[in-house]
Amino acid sequence: MRRSDIVAKAAIAVLGMAALSLPAIAAESTKVALVPGGPHPYFAAWEKAGQDAMKDFKLGAADYRIPQKWELSQQNELLESLLSQGYNAFLVFPGDPVGSNSTVAELTENGAPVIATAGCLKEPTTALFCLGTDTGNSAYLGTKELIKAMGGKGRIAHFSGFLVDPNTQLRIDAVEKAAKETNGAVKVVQVITDIDAPEPAEEKINAYLAAHANEVDGIITTAWIPAVVASNALRKIGDKRIQMVGIDHDEVVLKAIKDGFVHGTMLQNPYGQGYIGSFALDKIRSGCKVKPDAPFKTIALTNRFIDSGTVFAGKDAVDNYVASMQAITKEIFANFASTYLSCP
Amino acid sequence: MASPTPTELDPSSELDAVADRGPLLSRESQTLRFLLSNEFGLIVLIAIFAGVFSLFTPGFTSPFNQFTLGRTMAIDIMIGFSMMVVIVTGGLNLSVGAIGVCAAIGFGWLVETLGLPLPMALLGALALGATLGTVNGILIVRSGLHSFIITLATMSIFFGVMVFLTHAEAFRIIPPEMSAFGKMRILSYVSPLLLISIAVGVLLTCLYRLTPLGREMLAAGAKAAAAELSGVRIGRTFVICHSLSGVLAAIAATMVVARNGAAIPSMAGGLGQDWLLPAVLGPVLGGTLLTGGRVSVFGTFLGSAFVTTLTNGLLQFRVGEFWLQTWLGGLLLLAVLIDLARRRYLARGGRRMA
Numbered sequence: 041m042r043r044s045d046i047v048a049k050a051a052i053a054v055l056g057m058a059a060l061s062l063p064a065i066a067a068e069s070t071k072v073a074l075v076p077g078g079p080h081p082y083f084a085a086w087e088k089a090g091q092d093a094m095k096d097f098k099l100g101a102a103d104y105r106i107p108q109k110w111e112l113s114q115q116n117e118l119l120e121s122l123l124s125q126g127y128n129a130f131l132v133f134p135g136d137p138v139g140s141n142s143t144v145a146e147l148t149e150n151g152a153p154v155i156a157t158a159g160c161l162k163e164p165t166t167a168l169f170c171l172g173t174d175t176g177n178s179a180y181l182g183t184k185e186l187i188k189a190m191g192g193k194g195r196i197a198h199f200s201g202f203l204v205d206p207n208t209q210l211r212i213d214a215v216e217k218a219a220k221e222t223n224g225a226v227k228v229v230q231v232i233t234d235i236d237a238p239e240p241a242e243e244k245i246n247a248y249l250a251a252h253a254n255e256v257d258g259i260i261t262t263a264w265i266p267a268v269v270a271s272n273a274l275r276k277i278g279d280k281r282i283q284m285v286g287i288d289h290d291e292v293v294l295k296a297i298k299d300g301f302v303h304g305t306m307l308q309n310p311y312g313q314g315y316i317g318s319f320a321l322d323k324i325r326s327g328c329k330v331k332p333d334a335p336f337k338t339i340a341l342t343n344r345f346i347d348s349g350t351v352f353a354g355k356d357a358v359d360n361y362v363a364s365m366q367a368i369t370k371e372i373f374a375n376f377a378s379t380y381l382s383c384p
Numbered sequence: 385m386a387s388p389t390p391t392e393l394d395p396s397s398e399l400d401a402v403a404d405r406g407p408l409l410s411r412e413s414q415t416l417r418f419l420l421s422n423e424f425g426l427i428v429l430i431a432i433f434a435g436v437f438s439l440f441t442p443g444f445t446s447p448f449n450q451f452t453l454g455r456t457m458a459i460d461i462m463i464g465f466s467m468m469v470v471i472v473t474g475g476l477n478l479s480v481g482a483i484g485v486c487a488a489i490g491f492g493w494l495v496e497t498l499g500l501p502l503p504m505a506l507l508g509a510l511a512l513g514a515t516l517g518t519v520n521g522i523l524i525v526r527s528g529l530h531s532f533i534i535t536l537a538t539m540s541i542f543f544g545v546m547v548f549l550t551h552a553e554a555f556r557i558i559p560p561e562m563s564a565f566g567k568m569r570i571l572s573y574v575s576p577l578l579l580i581s582i583a584v585g586v587l588l589t590c591l592y593r594l595t596p597l598g599r600e601m602l603a604a605g606a607k608a609a610a611a612e613l614s615g616v617r618i619g620r621t622f623v624i625c626h627s628l629s630g631v632l633a634a635i636a637a638t639m640v641v642a643r644n645g646a647a648i649p650s651m652a653g654g655l656g657q658d659w660l661l662p663a664v665l666g667p668v669l670g671g672t673l674l675t676g677g678r679v680s681v682f683g684t685f686l687g688s689a690f691v692t693t694l695t696n697g698l699l700q701f702r703v704g705e706f707w708l709q710t711w712l713g714g715l716l717l718l719a720v721l722i723d724l725a726r727r728r729y730l731a732r733g734g735r736r737m738a
Contacts (some may be wrong), residue, residue, distance in 0.1 A: 108708045111658055118451040121699035124443035138554040142645035208455055
């Protein structure tokens with residue numbers, strides 16, 4: 041056999057093997073990594089959501105992986121590592137709405153679709169879309185509820201999350217907007233941020249209330265830990281004069297609502313984000329595309345936003361909050377594929 | 385590497401003393417001295433851990449992981465260098481992160497707001513880093529206070545002024561070639577950022593080994609009074625060390641900008657504190673003395689490379705997120721103990737040979 045024949049046969053054999061291996065690559069099961077910006081109780085529901093999605097949609101994996109600290113570099117390193125470990129689809133809470141874009145682009149360039157989840161990336165981004173709470177709307181609705189509870193007038197203190205969280209500025213603006221609509225009857229007299237961690241929240245909220253509790257009539261909290269700390273503080277003060285609307289579903293907040301120290305809370309839907317997001321990533325990996333004309337909402341950071349749902353829960357609804365969030369998840373999920381995806 | 389100059393050796397160390405026989409060194413003694421060095425210890429440790437990670441985690445040797453490992457390593461090495469050049473004087477620069485963030489934001493402002501071309505903006509960022517470093521140096525020399533106190537204060541001042549001026553807004557319109565550079569892969573495995581760190585390491589080695597200024601820095605750090613009697617202008621030398629630290633922090637910052645494709649105020653955490661651990665770990669593991677007077681550029685390079693490799697490997701091992709720091713601490717301790725045992729074993733052999 042001539043050398044050229046051997047080379048030709050070898051080339052055919054290699055091409056044949058490559059062709060045979062292609063379907064195997066295409067059929068590789070979806071391995072979703074659900075990656076928050078750092079450790080935070082809000083994201084705990086993602087773990088269960090991933091497990092349920094893995095079971096329901098027969099995914100290869102849907103693992104909740106947490107960066108050990110709220111540091112952009114730590115999250116970047118974790119995401120890069122997960123890609124090397126074989127994860128091929130990502131739900132990511134961006135550590136920074138601008139700075140995370142570079143890593144997200146690297147993930148998508150390597151064939152792993154990404155959905156910005158619970159927080160959005162600033163456009164232009166290679167993320168498919170943003171699935172999260174319309175935080176501005178949630179803060180706005182919560183403030184409206186608070187104003188109603190305050191009798192339409194008074195002074196509000198606003199306790200919020202990290203300034204590097206893309207949602208924080210949206211929340212500050214929304215609270216301000218709701219107050220302005222009262223034509224001066226309600227004023228936001230204090231905004232305290234960067235306190236979505238126990239130590240700074242305890243220190244700043246307690247110090248503020250110790251000095252100024254008599255000067256405020258209402259408290260709106262738009263981050264998990266400030267809601268917990270403020271609920272405890274109001275319980276300690278024991279004065280139910282100050283109205284408060286919290287956020288999320290920590291037991292401390294829910295109990296304070298039942299006991300009348302807190303007026304209510306704005307529930308978000310982290311479980312739905314993780315569950316529906318994992319489903320969407322699997323669909324995308326199996327050939328579906330995001331509809332260019334899908335009815336996305338536009339918010340400050342992106343024009344491809346899907347609201348994962350928010351609802352106010354007062355004293356009467358606090359016992360059924362799980363059912364109400366499940367109902368929202370079910371409702372969004374029922375029409376999700378037909379509304380946002382076009383599948384072959 | 386050439387053998388270290390006398391000022392680079394720690395005379396208090398019994399182990400180094402065994403290795404340091406001055407001009408009477410035989411070939412065996414020279415070999416023993418190299419085997420006893422921090423640098424050799426780190427090379428062995430990196431080889432051991434890289435071997436373990438390669439064997440037990442399939443992703444560790446993948447081209448993408450090696451590329452990202454090199455990129456992260458490059459930045460940590462440069463941060464380590466920026467601290468190392470001040471540790472040489474027996475001081476510390478706690479404001480490396482704050483200077484880095486200021487330089488990054490300055491770079492973003494120059495390209496996005498002023499529209500300067502990339503090379504000019506890069507030079508501007510380095511000049512800003514040098515200026516802030518010089519401010520540190522002048523304050524330390526004029527006040528006579530320890531650099532720890534001064535740089536602790538300037539860390540807050542530099543970062544605070546930056547946040548006040550920018551309102552913590554990021555600059556994201558970075559020249560595309562800069563972002564492309566951050567993502568570039570050479571032969572699929574190597575980040576060009578690592579080549580920059582290697583080049584800077586070579587330049588720093590030349591500075592300390594071949595130039596009078598470098599030797600003055602080491603002499604001033606070893607014993608300032610004696611150096612002054614020999615004609616070294618201590619104050620000027622210390623200021624230059626801090627200026628150099630500022631420049632190196634600025635280089636690290638522009639590397640982070642290339643990596644992130646944006647200049648972000650939170651890139652090094654609040655007050656730039658996230659940079660402090662890599663800044664100190666690299667030089668200290670590499671054998672740079674905290675008391676000053678001795679430097680190991682190659683050791684700093686290897687020290688930073690070792691910590692980055694450990695972190696990357698542990699992530700690949702899927703160690704539980706909240707256990708990562710514990711494992712990292714445990715492995716570092718294990719590594720130090722292995723290294724100590726190695727040096728003791730070889731030192732005993734050296735004494736028998738002598």
